[in-house]
Every structure is written in C-alpha cells, then in structure tokens.
Amino acid sequence: MHEQGIGAWLAKRRLKSPDKVALVHDDRSTVTYRQFADGADRVAALLSRLGVGKGDAVAYLGENSPDFLQVMFGAARLGAVFVPVNTRLAPPEVAHVLTDCGARVLIHDVEFAQRVADAVDAGPSPQVVVTGAGTADRPGLTRLLTTTAGDDTAAAEVGMDDPAAIIYTSGTTGRAKGAVLTHGNLTWVALNCVVDYDVVSTDVALMISPLFHVASLGMGALPVILKGATLVLEKGFEPGRALAQIERHGVTMLSGVPTTYQLMADHPNWATTDLSTLSKLTCGGSAVPTRILNAYEKRGLSFSQGYGMTEASPGATSLPPAMTRAKQGSVGLPHFFTSVRIADEHGAPIADDGIGEIQICGPNVFPGYHLLPEATAEAFTADGWFRSGDLGYLDADGYLHIAGRLKDMIISGGENIYPAEIEVLLGEIDGVTGVAVIGVPDAQWGEVPWAILTVREDAAVDVASVRRFLDGRVARYKLPKNVVIVDELPRTASGKVRKAELRDRFGGS
Template sequence: MLNNGVGNWIHRRRLKSAGQTAVILADFELTYDALARRINQVSNALAERGVVKGTRVAFLGGNHPAFLETMFAAGQLGAVFVPLNIRLTPRELNYALNDSGSEVLIVLASQDEQGRAAAQSSPVREYLVVANHPGESSDYETMLSGAADNHRDVSVAHEDAAIILYTSGTTGSPKGAVLTHGNLTWNSLNVLVDYDVTSKTVALLIAPLFHTASLGMGALPVLLKGGTLVLQERFLPHEVLAAIERYRVTSLSGVPTTFQLLAEDQAWNTTDISSLEMLTCGGSAVPMRVLEAFEARGLGFSGGYGMTETSPGATSLRAEHTREKMGSAGLPHFFTDVRVVDALGQDLPRGEVGEILVCGPNVIREYWARPEATANSYYEGGWFRSGDMGYLDEDGFLFISDRLKDMIISGGENIYPAEVEQAIMELPAVESVAVIGVPDEKWGEVPRAVLVLREGSSLSTEQLIAHLSERVARYKIPRTAVIVDELPRTASGKIRKNDLRKQFGVTNA
C-alpha cells in the first residue's frame, strides 16, 4: 500500500477483525467491516468534492461515529483533519477555520446553528450536517449513499500532517498543533507498550474526541489493537455507570472530578463494575478519598502527563506505583524521553525543580503557520519546551510542580500552586480548588484559593489556614479564599486559571 498513515488503519484492521464490534453509540453499533466500508464511502465522497492531499477537513461535534469516519477518510486521502471544540464560540471557531484554511466543515445537527455562524467569512465551501443519531437521514448520509465503497490508496508518509489540533487558548490566540501520522502512530505504540490495551478492550470514552487525550490515549490505540469503543455523548454519572454495566466496559479514563462524581452517585454501590480492569486519571493527582473509594471496589488508577504537542502522552504511571509514588506523573513513555532543565536549558540534578522538556517521535515538529512560535518552543535536538515545571526523583519518576506561567513569586520565594492545591484537596469539604497569585504591596504576590465546596459543607479561611499550616510552608498558605459554584475548565477538564486571574486576581476581589 502507498498509504502508511493513520487513514489506512481501519482498512488494515478490517482484514483481521471484520466481525468484531469497533464502535458503539447507544443502540448503534459498527463492526470493523461496516466502519471500513463507511470510511471508504466518506473518502470517495470527499474526493468527488475536490478534497485532495493537504486539504483541511474540519469536524464540529461531540462523540459520534461520524467523527471517526471523517478523520480516517481524510487520512485515506492524505487530507488534514481539523477537530473543533464544541465549547468554543462561533467567533473562536471562525478563527480556527480561517487559521487552518479548512474547506470542508462537517457538523453534528446539535451544533448546526453554531457551525453556520462559524462558517461565515471562512474558507469553507462544503458544509454538511450529520444527524445526531447515526444513520438517520442527513446531508452526511445522503453523501454516503451516493458514494462508492472502494478503498482509495494515496501516498501518505509518517512525516505528513494528519491532524491540526488547536490548543485550549488559555493565554493568547490558540495555536494549531500539527500532529503527523508518525506522531499519532508512535503515541499509540507508547500506549500499547505501557498500558494493558488488548483486542478484548472495551473502552468507554466520556471525554470528547476533539480533545487530544480522548483521541490519542483512548480511541486510536484501541482501534489499532482491534478493541471496542463505546462513545458517550455527555457525562452524567448514572449514565456512565449504566454504560459500564451494559457494555461490560474494561477501560475508563477521566479527570479526578469524573471519578469523584461516579463514586458519589447513588447507583455506585449497586452497579456491577466488575468488568473494569483499567482506570486512567489525568489532569491532576487523584484525591485520596477517590483513590480509596475505587480501591474498595478492587480497582487502582493509572496516570500520566502529556499535552497536545506530545500527541499527547509524555509519561505514564502504572497502577502498581500509584501509592508508592503518590503525586507522580510516572516514567517517560517507552519511545519518549523527558528532561528537567534550568533557565539556560541545562540539566538539573534529581529533585530540583525546572522546566520539563520532552523529545520523541510522538512530539510535534511545528505549529500551523506559526514559525516564530515553533522556533521558540524547542531547544537544540528537538527537545520541546513544555512550559511546565517539575522534577525527577531518584528513580526517574516525574513530579509536576506547576505551569511555568502559573508559578507565584512571593517575596522572592517560588510557590507552585499545584503543591498547595493538593494539600487543600485533603479537606473533606473541598470538591475542587485552584490557587492563583494576587498582587501584594509588601510581597509582590501572595496566594489566593478559589474553592468549590461539596454540597452541604462549609469552610472558613481560618480552618483552611489551620489545615495548611501543618502541611506547607507559611509563605505558601493562601491569605484569602473565595468560594464559587464551579471552576472554569477547558474541554479536557483542566482549570482555566487565566479566567480565574481575570476575575479574582485583584487585591480586593
């Protein structure tokens, strides 16, 4: 075959797993044979509409088989897939469409109004709507019904662009990270080596596929191995628990809040979750009470660290190390290397905090049409500057201190909010927390805690300070605390600290 990229994966997998279930959404199921046939139809239909190698094809929608069909069909043609975040405003989406130069936009019916507004004054020349329920009448299904299902084989190399994924844009304009077919392939191999993904894996995807973790750590490795994806359109704890029992789910990924809400749901103790074998938690460390709730059901957590620019895996922490290396993001993935350096790019001794660098075949080589941003993001040798602070312990395990830009400097002392947040999360009354810096005449900056409390709980600033005084240095303790109903988050569940700084980062907030 001429195509050595991701676009041919399902065509190749069809030969080995034709009758195996590939994708499930509610009562709709596709075998690998059916999925491959539909991908071929989308590929041929797009080709008839002028899509060639290098054309950008965008998709706006949540977890739906059409997302995967469009992505693989684009890859089959050597086109570049542009998944869009449904949580963005039409203006933000329009920016991504214009920045990427996307000519085709495929939209779920639930996002039609949003998509049409975004497509105005953009390069989009083909606009197609997909029914929310797979297979129902729509522009998309009409396109498929009129297309041949023969397989197209276009020359695609690992070096060719596969996906443009826009960063969450917590600061400044979002940048398009260009993930090549090689990046996606090597990331998937890292997952297969470092986690227990098999052809029998049934992975429930509750995070949106337009987010790199759900796509790169969940969907692609499972499909490469011939397992089954169960797509969840939204996160409601009781629905997730029901899906685990119904489909005999073996693998589940999420952020700490995801698992906390599952363990607190009224159906938690009555749901059969005995099929679960692997839990993966990202975003931040698992709170002890959540860890214990799942350990009581015989389950442990794997974890890891990564970012869009690493496709996304950089490190992994297997469940057997969770308690031994509490708070760690784990060891570098098998085909990936990690360093910690000072401000001059020199390696630091074990235990010293510095900027985390990542290198490997899963690391992107460029941002879309951003030569300056690309040049500023690497040290010599292809070492990507993560912008995150951390250290390696004596065994080579990575510990994340914080985002470089989130670090608070108070009276000349560096304060890493993640350390303070982890200590605060030990309080039973706290559901989630973010620590930001507030201007201070004497110290330059001092910490402030922004808290979400569990229902029916209360917490005074005095109680917070008393708790922290035994756990962190005095200068790290927040001088003030603000209680809110919820914290602003990105699609991946990460807290948008830039938004919090705008709202609460002033002295009299």
C-alpha cells in the same frame, strides 16, 4: 510508496477482524470493523468528490459518534488533515479555527448549525455538510454516503511525517494555536498506550470524554482501534449513565479526569453497580485526590495517572497502578518510546531532585505549530527537545513530579484555560483598568478561573456583568467563577502582574 499513515489502519482491520464489533453507540447500535472501514472509504470518496486532496483541512464539529471517527479515517486515507473542533467554543473561536487551518470542508452535527452559521458569517467559507440525513434540498452526511461508493483509488501515498491532524490549543498570547500532529505522532502515541496500558483486543473502552480532546483521541480511541478492541461511544458524560454502561457492556477501560471519577463515586448507584470487568482506569488533567483513590480502592480499582500536553499527542509519562500509593504525587515514568528530562534556565540538564523545566523528546512529539514558525522555534531547544513550560523534577527512581507551571495555565475539569485569552477581553470592559486571571482550587473542578480587577471609581463591575460580557465570546468553562475588585494589582518593576502573590492571597478562599 505504500500507505504508512493511520488511514491504512481500518483496511487492515477489515482483513484481520472484519466481524469484530468496533463501535457501540446509541446504547446498543454496533458497527463492525468491516462496516467501519467501508464507511471510512465512502467518506474518503465523498471528500474527494468535494475537492479535498492531500494536505487539505477537513474540520469536524460534533459529539462522539461513528461519524466523527469515519470522517477522521476517511480524511486520513486522502492524506487530508483532520481538524476536530471543540464543541464548547463560541462562534468567534470556531471562526478562528476554520480560518487558521483553511478548512476546505466542515462537517458538523445539526445542533451546532446556528454556531456554524455565526462562525462562517465571520469570514471562513468552507463547504459545510451536516451529519444525519439532512433534507432533499440539502442532503446530510448520511444521505450523501448512501449514494457514494468507496473507492480504493482515493487513497493517497502518506508517510509518517505527513500531517494527520491539527489540534487547537489555547496559547499564552490569547489566540489558539494549531498543533500539527503527524501520522507518526499518532501511531507512536497509540503504541505507547498499547505498551504501557496493556491494551488488548478483548478490551471494551467507554469513551465518556469528547474525542475532540487529544487525550481521548490519541490515548483513548486510537490504541483501541489499533488493537482491534471495542469503543463504546458516549455523546456526553452523566455519572449514572456511565455506571450503567460499564455494567451493560462489560467495560474494561475507562479514561477521565478527577472530576468525572468523583461524580461517579458520589452517585447513588455507585455501590450497587457491577464494576467487576473494569481493569484499566486512566486519569489525567491533574493529580487524583486521596479521597478518590480511597473510594475506588474500596471497589478493588486503582488508577494509571499521567502527564502530557497536546504537543506530545498528548502522552509524556504514566504512573502504573501498582505505584499509585508508593509514588503518590508523581505523574510516573516516561512512556516507552518517549524521553523526559529536566533542564535549568540555561538549558543544561539537572540531576535527580533538581527542579527545572520539563522537556520531552520522542516520535510522539509534534513537529510544530501551524503557520507559526517563530512559536515553533521557541517551543524547541537547539537539540530538538520540546519545552513544556512546566516545572518539575525527576526523583532517584526516574519518576516525574510536577512542581509548578512556568505558564499560567489553569486546568479546570480537564480543560486547559490560558488567562491571557480572557484578560484581553476583560480589558475591553468599560471601567476596567487592570486585569489578572488566576486559577483558584475548587473541590469539584480542580481549579476554576477568578478575575482580579482594578476598576474606575464610578464603574459598576461584578461577577454577573463580567460573565455576561464574556458569554458568547469564549467557551463557558472559561468564564470566571468569581470577580474580585482590588485597589491595585501587585506588579514587578517592569510592570508585570505578580500572579503568585494573587494566588497566595486568594487561592485559599
């Protein structure tokens, strides 16, 4: 069997467009597709030398860089499973990811050395390699690769159903679940983007969002690489720098969340930056507010908006720019190779405009959660559709509209926050007798988490003490922005907190 997975992409790109610039980083440093493929081959040989084989997990904790992508494609050549780790996770969260996936190797940027040390002390024991040169006693990835020759024999036989990546997504039970994405899932989501966003080989895509997010990886980097276009890699987002990079590199494609677009439009250089090359803007995480649409339309720009989740690799729908105003409030039509339906509480399909659970089917939908057969079974209907847990409806034209969430997920600046994870920890604070975490609208971040607590009369609990308690236990974007002490939490007869009442009460604050 020949290699079918994404690990074969770079070898084919090396043949088809060897001298085309694939990656731009550190402002002006470039990597051609030949260099990109050669680097991935050396990574594959190095990982093989470290004992990595088909099915083994290779974790990566680092910012956007050529190393990130070369490790991913190098691992894919071996049939190994790439596990990108969110750089904002606290050491206990990193430890959970490494333990759960059974990482054989962890590659990380040097600035995360202490976090890695703290995480590894908690139990997992992968082989650890730092990016960069390292030291003579402990050579880093760069030095190791200079002494490693790419070896075509390292490539494994990989099929489309083989796992390519595990992406960890916060769960309603409070522990992150690993969504297993196959080579087929990642191939088909890239094809969906090529079709629906008209990705072409002359595109230049600015990556201002971290590649450890599945949207940036699956719908940003992969379709660009598939088409042989160019990625401009940014280690972080700063609005003025992003504007400068658009002008400097003639960027045509940009993806982000409403907050990033708002910060760019608010920057002093917004009006004077040459944005004439921009033609493809995509926005996810939440609906684009009218004020942002207005600001970009004044510059002759419009958005593709969409809806998805990690389990769909992540794209489910897209709203084309031409329909941004006509279908404002909608998240668009199903992607070309993806289907969406609405079902009632019994699983029966609902007709146009009827609100029910959004369910998704297609070759981009994952096969299940890592080592969680019960959670996997609960995530799918009997006929194989993924149950999103979100509520919505399809209008008469087939456009999807989000009506609410069955789950209590909070989306803050494009980051998913599940209250249960925070609530479990808040319940450990001395004096706290009842906990509910809700999302409250925020002009900058879309939503921010608030903690609604009941406490003992003698307890000294406030927002500062709560944030101090949680800091280091969860990523900082999960820290409650406000703490409200109430006499009692509204509950159902079975004792569950009625969060809808809390959102109604505090949502306009």
